[in-house]
Amino acid sequence: MTEFELPGSGREAAREAASQAADVAEELSNTRTLDVLARFGFGVTGLLHILVGAIALAIAFGGRGEADPAGAVELLADSALGPVLMWAGFIGCAGLSLWQASEATLRVRRRRRRERAEKAVSSGGLSIGYGSLALTFAGFALGRRSDSGESTRDITASLLAAPFGLPLLIGIGGLVIGIGAYFIVKALRRGFKEELHFGDSKRGKLLTVLGIVGHIAKGVAVGLVGLLIVIASIKHDPAESTGLDGSLKALQDHPYGTYVLTAVAAGLICYGIFAMIRARYGRM
Template identity: 40%
Template sequence: MDRASDAAEEAADSKGFELAARAGYVAAGILHVVIGVIALGLAAGGSGSADQSGAIGQLAGSPGGTALLWFCFLGCIALALFFLSEIFFGVRALSGKEKLTARAKNGGQAVVYAVIGATFGQFALGGSSDSSSSSSSLSATLMAQPAGVALLFAVGVGVLVVGGYFIYSGATRRFRRKLSGLPTGGIGTAVTALGTVGYVAKGFALGVLGVLILVATVTNNPEQSTGLDGALKSLRDQPFGTWLLGAVALGLMAYGVFMVVRSKYQRM
């Protein structure tokens, strides 16, 4: 058992695996840039789905799209495996509550990147999906169950908390703690600015999503729970919504560029 554990840790620490995992940040960056572009189009009166499925669908239809989708798939899966390995090997110096918190964060990120990777893989194989319809359908299923409403409410609160954490991380520049070797001067300032704007914008978008989930749960209306695309379109329909959506769209694009840069400087 110890030999297998040592082999797994050695593989997780290998340079090749690290490079593959860093590619996952590039994939996430590309995804956020495209979502931001779609959201900006929505703010200008256009159409489209400003979520994972809509963005990946656009990438699939672009020149060289299939190759790009496979690159993103492999990167996201490698990054998910990296966070999975961190649950076991990356918390040895920690103890107590700090250790449990670190494991929970790594586990959450492993799930997030595994889901994103699976979506990339689905489209790379010629399939498709609709995030908005899936979110609404899942919400309807949960609302029909006794414990489902409580679970959905907890998810809404959880999304709100994550959104708040993103805003906090951006406003306080806490995200810089995860970076190593970031140059000083203009480059460092630019990366910090991208991260600040990007984290706050993503946090705001997640906050709107969390509110919609809670509203859908309280009113027993699953059609209001339509994922990120529904959240951004709901934002557009508010007073000054087009301006707010435009700002969030630019922020998501900034976050995407930051994620690409993060692939180089992330502590791993």
């Protein structure tokens, strides 16, 4: 045994200490405060989806605007209560990001390995997404407004110029497409029913319709973003990677694109309504 190796009892003690530390962290993650913040975060994201859907709907009928989360946040920032809404949005999204992180790690420790892996991917990805939204709110609160499409193009250009950047970027695009597919599969399998107390009443049927339509629309929107990232990678052209706003507007360049954009916009509004209902009545 070298001086760096622990005897059997030492290793067991270390494992026991690590397990106890994880138990304490899990208890902290189950606090009512974090659940309340997560519920508030669901409400914030629901409002953003409704606004993005409304902007996309306006674009479909000849209007203007930025149909992405940054565009929705900008609308809130320009209102009379802008600074208050920005910090409130930051707190809600940051809390939701932490809650999803605990869902991906601490709260699934005692589940089967396959369930842990699935939760790590789904909730882990959502945690990153909500954390990014929190930073967007913070940036607007501090007066640093950004164009998400331009930011996406800049990141794409930086990765394409870096060693191994091309396969990494294709991998990121594939991951984003996978997240979009996850939302569509979740809709088709009615997986969202685990998040709300559904019943056979008219209200339960309405929630089911909102969940299906909303999750499919969100999946399509996210998948389009990932597809444009992959196309930009293959063509080695950062201008092809335009983010959510660019991907939705690009639909109008195709036959029946306006109808598809209208359907996706309506679906995003449905998802936003579903998220706001989940914020109040969902399981945590």
